[in-house]
Amino acid sequence: MTFRVHVRVVPRPGLLDPQGQAVAHALAALGFPGVGEVRVGRAIELELEADDRATAEAAATAMCERLLANPVTEDFTVAVEG
Template sequence: MKAVVHVMLKQGVLDPQGEAVRHALGALGFKGIGAVRQGKVIELDLDRSDPEAARAEVTEMCERLLANTVIESYRIEIA
């Protein structure tokens, strides 16, 4: 099965890259854009069949490596 991990900077943590993207979109003429936040997506192919066990394992991966929970939050999709 596949796990997809979305890692984003927490609300309140400055995201200068998102801000730069917002400015660039404005320069292209796109209007009405509020905040832009940039994150990353990590796809994992897992040799697992139990979604709950997979979610527990990926949660541990996030806590120990994939996200730095001082500054980032994460969301896991199991498919």
């Protein structure tokens, strides 16, 4: 079966995120009210062939741990669809 996997990788809370701060300032300058903290990370979408959903999720988690995320500075979430 082919699964679509959505991965989010974002800087850990408490770590400096200059890109997020730049976005927050730009949104304020554009006139959007009420914007608090902004964090910018990566969204990765994969097509993944696997026997079942649990296998796909385990594989995607291993991919995050080995390549997609930096375990020291980033948190990741994996969502399997279809």
